[in-house]
């Protein structure tokens with residue numbers, strides 16, 4: 001697959017087996033820079049496994065992953081520095097404060113103390129939690145914890161943000177607020193986002209959309225184009241057609 005200069009993330013020929021079972025098969029995707037791209041798939045489609053490979057939690061068994069042209073296998077440090085991640089499972093220490101959790105992350109990225117303090121203050125302020133910085137994580141609501149995780153993921157100023165089911169378990173208002181916030185980062189900062197979800201109502205017509213089903217990519221392109229190519233009356237119908245035929 002050709003790698004366009006404008007691609008933030010490309011994955012080519014990536015397959016992954018766990019315990020003899022193929023979880024991902026010949027994945028080929030291109031995530032355009034500066035856009036909000038949706039990775040749409042039902043539970044068990046393979047979204048988290050794909051994120052685990054892109055973030056190097058799992059070593060790739062085949063294929064190539066590039067982040068802004070940098071090969072993840074050959075230059076892991078440089079490629080990973082360009083990425084921020086919000087995992088599906090909560091990954092904050094509940095007994096530490098928001099500030100302490102972020103400080104820990106800053107240290108992992110080798111940020112000098114003064115820079116870390118400024119960045120932590122700026123990102124907590126951006127998500128509206130600057131005054132709550134010294135509260136223990138366990139005292140925050142689910143939506144607030146997600147906002148802290150987004151602040152943490154942005155601390156080292158990545159160019160690509162990966163979000164794995166970032167709105168799962170949240171009420172409708174919190175879901176909408178998180179989604180609007182992350183879409184705003186794309187619009188205002190030119191951030192690239194890859195947003196994994198099983199929720200079709202989180203997709204907008206113009207979003208580059210990648211449909212993953214049982215470990216295979218069924219379609220990718222703007223959601224509106226996928227719908228019209230299939231003659232469907234909406235993304236729900238297009239998704240059903242594709243997955244039923246697979």
Ligand SMILES: Nc1ncnc2c1ncn2[C@@H]1O[C@H](COP(=O)(O)OP(=O)(O)OP(=O)(O)O)[C@@H](O)[C@H]1O
Nearest residue numbers: 018019023041042043044045046047048049050165
């Ligand atoms: N460590 C593992 N051992 C065995 N099977 C696994 C493992 N990790 C993932 N799988 C299987 O791989 C498939 C894809 O799982 P994955 O978590 O990547 O999907 P997902 O799209 O993220 O779904 P969800 O949104 O429910 O987390 C599932 O069938 C899952 O059971």
